[in-house]
Amino acid sequence: MNIKTMHPLSSAETSKISTLARIAAGLLAVGLVFFFALPAAAQKTELKVGLVAFLSGPAAGPFGIPFRNGAEMVIGGINSGTLPAPYDTGKGIAGVKIVTIVIDEAGGSTKQVTEFRNLVQRQNVDLVVGYISSGDCLAIAPVADEMKVLTILADCGTPRIFEEASYKYVFRTRPHAxxxxxxxxxxxxxxxxxxxxxxxxxxxxxxxxxxxxxxxxxxxxxxxxxxxxxxxxxxxxxxxxxxxxxxxxxxxxxxxxxxxxxxxxxxxxxxxxxxxxxxxxxxxxxxxxxxxxxxxxxxxxxxxxxxRGPYGVFAHDTPLNRWFRKNYVDRYATQPVYASYVVGQAFLALKQAIEAAHAANNGNWPSVDQIISAMEYMEFEAFGSTVSMSLGKGHQAVTxxxxxxxxxxxxxxxxxxxxxxxxxxxxxxxxxxxxxxxxxxxxxxxxxxx
Amino acid sequence: MLTALAILIDGLVYSSWLFIVAVGLSLIFGVMKILNVAHGSLYAFGAYGAATMVGIYFDAGWAPLGSFAMLLLAALVMGAILGIVLERGLLRFVYGRDEVIIVLVTYAAFLILEDVIKLIWGVDPYYAAQLYGLLGMTEISLLVFSNYDLALIGLALFIGGSLWLAINRTRWGKLLLAVIHDREMSQAFGINVTRVYTVTFVLGAVLGALGGAFTAPMISVTPGIGVEVIILAFAVVVIGGMGSVPGAVIGSLIVGLSRAAAVHLLPEIELFVIYGVMSLVLIVRPQGLFGKTAEKRI
Amino acid sequence: MIEKDKTLRTLAIAVAIFAVAGFFLPQWAVFMLTLALAKGLVVLGLLILWRTGLLSFGHALFYCTGGYAVGLAGLWGLTDVVALIALGTVASILLAFALGFLITRYREIYFAMLSMAFSMILYGVLVKSEVLGSTDGFNISPPTFLGVKLEGESLTLGNYLVTCLLVWAAGWGVHRYLQSTMGHMSIGIRDNEIRVEYLGVSVRRVIHVKYVIAAALAGAGGAISAMVVGHIDPDSMAYWTVSGEFVFVTILAGTGSVVAPFLGSIVFELVRTYAFQYTPYTWQLILGSTLLLLILILPDGLWSLFTRRKARV
Missing domain, CATH: 3.40.50.2300 (Response regulator)
Structure with missing residues (x-):
C-alpha cells in the first residue's frame, strides 16, 4: 500500500495553484464584477411589468399558461385602446404602453425572492404582477415593501397575507380563498x-x-x-x-x-x-x-x-365579459378559465388606479405613492363582476x-x-x-x- | 372486515402499480450499477406516448378493446427510442466513472427531457381515460373496484414472472447473472458486456415506459408526472435491496400495503409511510431486504 | 510536500475581493451572491463527506433545521445575526450528533437514501405543522447587527458581509481540518475502510465527526438563507430536490479545494438565473445541457480549471 494515497489534500497534490491559474482566477473575479455591474438602461416611455406565473411543472397547464394568455390579451387590449367602457380611455395606461418580462414561477420561494429582486434591480421593471402559489406570495410581500415596488398578487389564495401583516406596496386584486x-x-x-x-x-x-x-x-x-x-x-x-x-x-x-x-x-x-x-x-x-x-x-x-369567484362560466354577461371571452377564444381557441380572469382583473385595477392618480396629478405620470392612494379602497368593474378593495386596509379585494x-x-x-x-x-x-x-x-x- | 378487505385489495393494486413502475429501475441498477434518475422521464414519455396513441386509435374508431395494444406499443416505441438514445448517446461515455457522476448525468438528462416533453406535447393534459372504464367494475358490498385496477395485479405478476424466467431460465439471463456477479471476469470469458449493457438498459427503459403507459388511462397526463415517480421507485428499490427483482416485489408489497392501511386506518400518516418504511427497513437491514453485503477486500 | 500550500491565502484574497466588491455591485447581485455563498457553505459540508466517499441525498435536513431554528427564534423575538446563525448551527449539530450514531453504519447508496428518508420525514412533519404555515411557511423579520437595525441596501450589504466573513472562517477551518490527521483519513476510508481500521482508527467515529461538521455548515447556510430571504417553507428548504441541487453543485464544483464549493455555487446560480431570464419556457433544458457539458468536459469539477494536471506518483 502506498502511503502517499492517504494524503489526498497534501499541498503538492491538489491545492496547487499555478501562476497561470491564479491569473485566471483574478480575471474571473474581475469579470464577475463587471458582469454584475452591467448597467441596464431605464425606459421612461413604457410601463415595464414583471409577469410571474408557472410556465413549467404541474401548475403550468391549469393556471400558468391561461394566466399568461389572459395577461397577454388584456395588455393587448389596453395598449391598443380597444377595451369596452369604462376602460375606453385611449391607448395604454394614461397613454403609456405596457411591456412585460415573463418569468417562470417554478423553483420555490427562495428562488422567487431572488428572481423578484432581479426583476426589479436587474431588469428595472416598474411593477410586478403575478404569483399563483400562496407560499410565493407570502415570501414576496415583505420584499416588495422593502424594495418599495408596487406588486399585484394576482392569483394566490391564502388569507394570511393581509390578515397576519399589512403592506403598503402590495395589493391582491382577487378575493382570498x-x-x-x-x-x-x-x-x-x-x-x-x-x-x-x-x-x-x-x-x-x-x-x-x-x-x-x-x-x-x-x-x-x-x-x-x-x-x-x-x-x-x-x-x-x-x-x-x-x-x-x-x-x-x-x-x-x-x-x-x-x-x-x-x-x-x-x-x-x-x-x-x-x-x-x-x-x-x-x-x-x-x-x-x-x-x-x-x-x-x-x-x-x-x-x-x-x-374561486365569479369567473369563467360564473362571470356576469356584461360588455366587458363579452369582449374578454370573444377575444380570448379567438386568440387561443379555448375557453378562458379563472386564472385568465384574475390576471385580467389585476391589469384593469392598474389601469383604473394609475389613470385616476394621473388625472389627480394634473396629467403628469404619478408617483408610486399616488398610485397606491388611488388603489386603496378602490372599486372597479372587472370581467367577471365588481371588485372592491375593502379588506387588508384597502389592499385586499373581495367580490x-x-x-x-x-x-x-x-x-x-x-x-x-x-x-x-x-x-x-x-x-x-x-x-x-x-x-x-x-x-x-x-x-x-x-x-x-x- | 370490509376495511381489512379494502386494505388488502387497495394495497395489492397499489403494490402492483409500484412494482410495474419500479422494476425497470431495479433491473438497470442490478446489472449496471446506475441509479437512473431519468427513469422518471421514461415513465412520463411512456404515459404521453400512450395517451397520444390511444387518442389516435379512438379517433380512428377501431374496436375499443384493441386500444390496450396501443399501451404496449407506446411503451415499446418510447422505451426503445429513449433507451437507445440515452445509453448509446450519453451513458456509454461515462461508464467507469464514479457512480455518483453517472447519477448526475442521468439527472441532467432528466432536466432536459422535462422540457423536451413540454416542447413536444405542450402543457395541456392528455388523456387515455377512454379505455379505463372498458373493463367495467366489480362490486363487493359497499366497495366498488375498477377492473382495470385489478388487472394491474395480473400485469405485475406477468412482468415479474417473465423477468424471473428470462433471468433464470434463458441463456441471456445466464450472461446477465455473470455480468452482475463479476463484470471484469465476464469480459475475460468473452461476454460482450457492452451489448449486455445496451440490452439491459433498453429493457429497463421499456419497463419504465410501460409503467407510464399503463398508468396513463388512470390519470391526467401532465408535465411533472415524472418527478413524482422517481422517489417512489427509488424507495421501493432500496427497501427491496438494490438491483434485486424479488426485492422489488417485496418492496412494492410492503409499501403498497402499508400505504393502504394508513389511508384506511390513520390517514394523517399517509405522507410519512414511504419514508418511514424505508427508514425502518434500512435500520433493521442496512442493505435492504434482498440486498447483498458487498465483500470487503483488504 | 515541498511546495507551500497557498489555499488559505487564495481563500483570504478571494473573500476580501468579494467583500469589497459588495460595495460596488448592484443590489440584486449582492443578494444573489449572499445566497450562493450560503448554499456554498452547505456544499462545503458535502465536500467533506464526499471526500470520504459518502454522498448525502438528504443534506437539506440540516439546511432546513438551520433555517427553521432561525424562524422559530424569530417568533420568540431573537433577531441578532450572530446569535441566529449560531443557533441554526448548534441545532443542526445536535441533530447530526444524534442521527450520526445510526447513519454512520451506512455506506454508498444506502447512506444517500437513508439521509434522504430522514430529510423527507422532516419535510412531512413541517407539511403537517399548520401552526408553522404548512407548505406556505412563514416570514422572518430581518436580523439586527449587534443591536443595530439596518434597512434596504445596507441590510443587504450587512447580510452579505457577515456571510463573507463566515465563508472565510468556514473555509479556513475546513481546510485546516482536512490537513489534519483526521482529515487525511478521508480518502483512506474511501479507498479501503478495513485498512484504516488496521491503523487503529475507528472509521465510524471519523465519519461521525465529518457528518457533524457537514451538518454544522449546512445549518449555518440554512440560517443565512432564512434570514436573507425573509421566508421559510419546507418546499424550498427540505424537499429532496433541494438536497439534489446541493449534491449537483458538489460534483460540479469538484473536491480539489475548499474554495471550489463557493465557485461552483456561484456559477450554478448564474447559469440558472440567466436561463430563467432568457429562456423562461425552457430553462430546465438550458440548465441541464450546461451542467451535462460541464460534467463531460471537466470530470473533476470546475476546480480542475485551476489545478495543473499532476502525474500520479
Whole structure:
C-alpha cells in the first residue's frame, strides 16, 4: 500500500495553484464584477411589468399558461385602446404602453425572492404582477415593501397575507380563498337539506389543508349537527387515489368535499367515476371550473362546481365579459378559465388606479405613492363582476362568490352550469379586522346574505 | 372486515402499480450499477406516448378493446427510442466513472427531457381515460373496484414472472447473472458486456415506459408526472435491496400495503409511510431486504 | 510536500475581493451572491463527506433545521445575526450528533437514501405543522447587527458581509481540518475502510465527526438563507430536490479545494438565473445541457480549471 494515497489534500497534490491559474482566477473575479455591474438602461416611455406565473411543472397547464394568455390579451387590449367602457380611455395606461418580462414561477420561494429582486434591480421593471402559489406570495410581500415596488398578487389564495401583516406596496386584486369553501358549504346545505355526513379529500399541503379546515368549520357553523366522517390528505401530485376512494366509499358520507386542482383533480375524477363514487355521494369540487370544458362528458353530472369567484362560466354577461371571452377564444381557441380572469382583473385595477392618480396629478405620470392612494379602497368593474378593495386596509379585494352544478348538455354537446347561485361579498368574506378562521369558527357573525 | 378487505385489495393494486413502475429501475441498477434518475422521464414519455396513441386509435374508431395494444406499443416505441438514445448517446461515455457522476448525468438528462416533453406535447393534459372504464367494475358490498385496477395485479405478476424466467431460465439471463456477479471476469470469458449493457438498459427503459403507459388511462397526463415517480421507485428499490427483482416485489408489497392501511386506518400518516418504511427497513437491514453485503477486500 | 500550500491565502484574497466588491455591485447581485455563498457553505459540508466517499441525498435536513431554528427564534423575538446563525448551527449539530450514531453504519447508496428518508420525514412533519404555515411557511423579520437595525441596501450589504466573513472562517477551518490527521483519513476510508481500521482508527467515529461538521455548515447556510430571504417553507428548504441541487453543485464544483464549493455555487446560480431570464419556457433544458457539458468536459469539477494536471506518483 502506498502511503502517499492517504494524503489526498497534501499541498503538492491538489491545492496547487499555478501562476497561470491564479491569473485566471483574478480575471474571473474581475469579470464577475463587471458582469454584475452591467448597467441596464431605464425606459421612461413604457410601463415595464414583471409577469410571474408557472410556465413549467404541474401548475403550468391549469393556471400558468391561461394566466399568461389572459395577461397577454388584456395588455393587448389596453395598449391598443380597444377595451369596452369604462376602460375606453385611449391607448395604454394614461397613454403609456405596457411591456412585460415573463418569468417562470417554478423553483420555490427562495428562488422567487431572488428572481423578484432581479426583476426589479436587474431588469428595472416598474411593477410586478403575478404569483399563483400562496407560499410565493407570502415570501414576496415583505420584499416588495422593502424594495418599495408596487406588486399585484394576482392569483394566490391564502388569507394570511393581509390578515397576519399589512403592506403598503402590495395589493391582491382577487378575493382570498376562504369564500370558496364558505360558499361551497352554503350551497351544499341548500342543495342537500337532509345532509348528515360529509367527507373530504384534499392535497396534503397548505392549500388543501386550509380548504378543508375552512369548509369543515363552515359546515359546523352553519349546521352543527352534521359530522365529518373521514379526512383524506393524499400527497400533492400523487395521481393515484384508489385507496382514498375506497376509504370514501366505506365512510358512506352524503357529500365529499375536495379542493383538488389540475392533473390531480382530473385523475381523481377518472378514478372516482370509474368506480361510481359520483353516484353514491354528492361531490363538491371547489376549484374545478377550469377543467369542465376539457373533461366534457367525462365530468359527472350533478357535481357542485366552484371557480374561486365569479369567473369563467360564473362571470356576469356584461360588455366587458363579452369582449374578454370573444377575444380570448379567438386568440387561443379555448375557453378562458379563472386564472385568465384574475390576471385580467389585476391589469384593469392598474389601469383604473394609475389613470385616476394621473388625472389627480394634473396629467403628469404619478408617483408610486399616488398610485397606491388611488388603489386603496378602490372599486372597479372587472370581467367577471365588481371588485372592491375593502379588506387588508384597502389592499385586499373581495367580490361575490358563485357556485353551480355541472351538467353535460348532450344535445348541444356542451358542458354547462346550472342552478348558479351568487353570494354577496359580505356573506362569504369576513369583515375587516378579524381573521377568516376566527370568523368562521365564531359562526360567521354579521354575514349579510341576500 | 370490509376495511381489512379494502386494505388488502387497495394495497395489492397499489403494490402492483409500484412494482410495474419500479422494476425497470431495479433491473438497470442490478446489472449496471446506475441509479437512473431519468427513469422518471421514461415513465412520463411512456404515459404521453400512450395517451397520444390511444387518442389516435379512438379517433380512428377501431374496436375499443384493441386500444390496450396501443399501451404496449407506446411503451415499446418510447422505451426503445429513449433507451437507445440515452445509453448509446450519453451513458456509454461515462461508464467507469464514479457512480455518483453517472447519477448526475442521468439527472441532467432528466432536466432536459422535462422540457423536451413540454416542447413536444405542450402543457395541456392528455388523456387515455377512454379505455379505463372498458373493463367495467366489480362490486363487493359497499366497495366498488375498477377492473382495470385489478388487472394491474395480473400485469405485475406477468412482468415479474417473465423477468424471473428470462433471468433464470434463458441463456441471456445466464450472461446477465455473470455480468452482475463479476463484470471484469465476464469480459475475460468473452461476454460482450457492452451489448449486455445496451440490452439491459433498453429493457429497463421499456419497463419504465410501460409503467407510464399503463398508468396513463388512470390519470391526467401532465408535465411533472415524472418527478413524482422517481422517489417512489427509488424507495421501493432500496427497501427491496438494490438491483434485486424479488426485492422489488417485496418492496412494492410492503409499501403498497402499508400505504393502504394508513389511508384506511390513520390517514394523517399517509405522507410519512414511504419514508418511514424505508427508514425502518434500512435500520433493521442496512442493505435492504434482498440486498447483498458487498465483500470487503483488504 | 515541498511546495507551500497557498489555499488559505487564495481563500483570504478571494473573500476580501468579494467583500469589497459588495460595495460596488448592484443590489440584486449582492443578494444573489449572499445566497450562493450560503448554499456554498452547505456544499462545503458535502465536500467533506464526499471526500470520504459518502454522498448525502438528504443534506437539506440540516439546511432546513438551520433555517427553521432561525424562524422559530424569530417568533420568540431573537433577531441578532450572530446569535441566529449560531443557533441554526448548534441545532443542526445536535441533530447530526444524534442521527450520526445510526447513519454512520451506512455506506454508498444506502447512506444517500437513508439521509434522504430522514430529510423527507422532516419535510412531512413541517407539511403537517399548520401552526408553522404548512407548505406556505412563514416570514422572518430581518436580523439586527449587534443591536443595530439596518434597512434596504445596507441590510443587504450587512447580510452579505457577515456571510463573507463566515465563508472565510468556514473555509479556513475546513481546510485546516482536512490537513489534519483526521482529515487525511478521508480518502483512506474511501479507498479501503478495513485498512484504516488496521491503523487503529475507528472509521465510524471519523465519519461521525465529518457528518457533524457537514451538518454544522449546512445549518449555518440554512440560517443565512432564512434570514436573507425573509421566508421559510419546507418546499424550498427540505424537499429532496433541494438536497439534489446541493449534491449537483458538489460534483460540479469538484473536491480539489475548499474554495471550489463557493465557485461552483456561484456559477450554478448564474447559469440558472440567466436561463430563467432568457429562456423562461425552457430553462430546465438550458440548465441541464450546461451542467451535462460541464460534467463531460471537466470530470473533476470546475476546480480542475485551476489545478495543473499532476502525474500520479
Amino acid at each position: 376562504a369564500m370558496d369553501n364558505i360558499s361551497a358549504a352554503r350551497y351544499l346545505l341548500d342543495k342537500v337539506p337532509g345532509l348528515r355526513t360529509y367527507a373530504g379529500i384534499n392535497q396534503n399541503y397548505a392549500w388543501g389543508q386550509d380548504s378543508w379546515r375552512d369548509f369543515d368549520a363552515a359546515m359546523q357553523a352553519l349546521k352543527p349537527m352534521t359530522e365529518a366522517t373521514t379526512e383524506q390528505f393524499p400527497k400533492i401530485f400523487a395521481g393515484q387515489y384508489s385507496s382514498e376512494i375506497s376509504a370514501l366509499m366505506l365512510s358512506q358520507a352524503d357529500a365529499v368535499h375536495s379542493s383538488l386542482w389540475g392533473g390531480d383533480l382530473e385523475s381523481f375524477i377518472f378514478q372516482a367515476t370509474a368506480r361510481g363514487l359520483d353516484k353514491r355521494t354528492q361531490l363538491v369540487l371547489t376549484a374545478s371550473e377550469p377543467y369542465m370544458f376539457r373533461l366534457g362528458k367525462r365530468m359527472p353530472d350533478g357535481v357542485i362546481i366552484g371557480a 361575490e362568490a358563485a357556485v353551480g352544478v355541472f351538467k353535460f348538455d348532450v344535445d348541444a354537446n356542451e358542458a354547462t352550469i346550472q342552478d348558479i347561485k351568487y353570494y354577496a361579498a359580505e356573506c362569504v368574506n369576513p369583515p375587516e379586522g378579524i381573521s377568516s378562521v376566527d370568523w368562521i369558527n365564531g359562526g360567521m357573525q354579521g354575514a349579510k346574505c341576500n
